[in-house]
Amino acid sequence: MENNYLAINWNQIEDAIDKATWEKLTEQFWLDTRIPLSNDLADWRTLTLDEQDVVAKVFGGLTLLDTLQSQDGVAVLKPAIRTQQEEAVLNNIQFMESVHAKSYSSIFSTLNTPKEIAEIFEWTNNNEILQYKAQRINEIYQTGTPLQKKVASVFLESFLFYSGFYTPLYWLGHNKLPNVAEIIKLILRDESVHGTYIGYKFQLGFQELPAEEQEMMKGWIYETLYDLYENEEKYSHLLYDKLGWTDDVLVFLRYNANKALMNLGLDPLFPDTAADVNPVVMNGISTSTSNHDFFSQVGNGYLLGNVEAMEDSDYDFDFK
Template sequence: MLHDFTQGLPEGFEEIYPIRRGSTVAAVDWNKPTRPIDLDVWSKQTSNFWLPEKIPLSNDLKSWNLLDEGTQRVVTHSLASLTRLDTLQAEFGAPCLLSSPGITPHESANLSFITGMEAVHARSYSSIFSTLLPSDKIDEAFKLANMDGLLSSEMDYFLTAYQGSQIDPLADSLPGPTLTAMKAATSVMLESFLFYTGFYPVLKLAAEAKLTNTADIIRLIMRDEAVHGFYIGGIFERLREEAAEDDETADIWSRIASYVEDSIESLFAVEKQRIEEYYSWSDVCKDWIPDALQFLGYNGKMAGSNLGDSDYAKNLGDYGDNVSAVILSQLSTVSDENHDYFSGSGSAYVIGTVESVTDDDWD
């Protein structure tokens, strides 16, 4: 039988739980969200929920089989790399923010949903592979991604920031909410920067009417990442604004700004090297490199904007200013040209609502 805590603590409770005198966790009240944006983002995320099983990927087999082996390898490596990054974000990215200092209960709830969707994203790439590739090629794809040294260096950067004061010299000297802001900024660099850059090969092929259903999954992921980057960037801005009232934190935030600038520049350099290396596996994809690098810069600058200051990406120079119109047109997340209502659901799929019939409907 449960103890009636209104009558005091049970005998021996203080010896077993000497620190826990009541709970510090309060019930989250969604009737009074901390900020209106919290409820808006919750509603947006829940209405956007999707699963990869709803997309008819087998329709892409014909165009996939027409691609040369090198191009297939480039696409496969980009998606396997994204799987690895999504796994990192699901296990460490959003979860490290959930109970961090300065995070409100409503923000924590939204971050929990983000964590779940990152796992869905990682799952979606396996759905693509199981449709387009034999088992041995799938094993090869994941092995290659797991052994990618440049990708591993990027992941080391994220893990260092997410684990905070355990490793990072800058984080070791930051007070709680400021350390949370640093983690949020790092998360945005993954959500708005590296994820989007990895989508390029599929978007490029979709512009040529190839892998259009795979591109629909990518657009669903982009729709989620747009919300994630915007929302987590908003948490960063909120923490920065709240700290602005304290003169003692001015130096700390100057260091945070330098950290963000340096990180965007460093991630750009590593990802540029990756693109130049693995796009060269295909004569077709080799020609994509200049535009892919423009897209890389575009996404770096988008990450800076989501953090509230485009100057965070000022060291990228002209990269991002001349992305091809073809790729920019593929960034729309409401493309439904591949599906009718009955055959499958694409990125513009909307679940129908039910309304009771009334006598007036027959007039």
């Protein structure tokens, strides 16, 4: 009967990438409660007030974006799924975006006072530059085509988060806030898979478009990316000018914007490469994981109890 409800059958896979992604995401499952953030308090107290302010605000911004992803960003992709397994993968992604958003609150509750936390969320929910990128992406989620929605998701996962990720990676490269950075590295690893997977699904649909529509879509993608990058420039100046980090942050952003385009199967827009990124930040990404959990001896990078070292290549999930 046409109206029968269909049970999902993981023994009959239509797209091997769905199964590979499910296995990748489930093997790297984690929770913020496994990371002893209080061990970073001594480092936190050595930061200047300006440095603390930047940390707080970037995590406020990241909380906003992960909230958008968990509440709207995945749900809008589901009507255009190609397989039942794809929906299962998206369910996993949606849950982990909620874990990411919660993780920042765990950081706040460790490092900040209740008054400071209230101020962080007040700033996050009302800053025009930060709100612009959230609203710009959400506008596409609510009114765009299925392919445009995938592009917006990849831009968020692979590009827009990185103006915030720069800060904890910078401090990790200077041997500070390692437990905070552990959470960020776990989030980075998730986002790498999310962006690559959704980019792959975009490419399947893009390849089915007539040549003329492909060119129109490319034009829209590059125009949207540049608009978002211009806003990220403003956001980076707002956050980082007082620390003198802005130029380095913008290089990092352009590098990751190119990676977002590559996830979509498109050519890079900017000349920046990994070699141009501040080596301290790249070192922060590639530093091996640590064991900080006193009870289970599990630190970041655990694969269901199995600790492994993470290198920069771990963030470039390759379906091939």
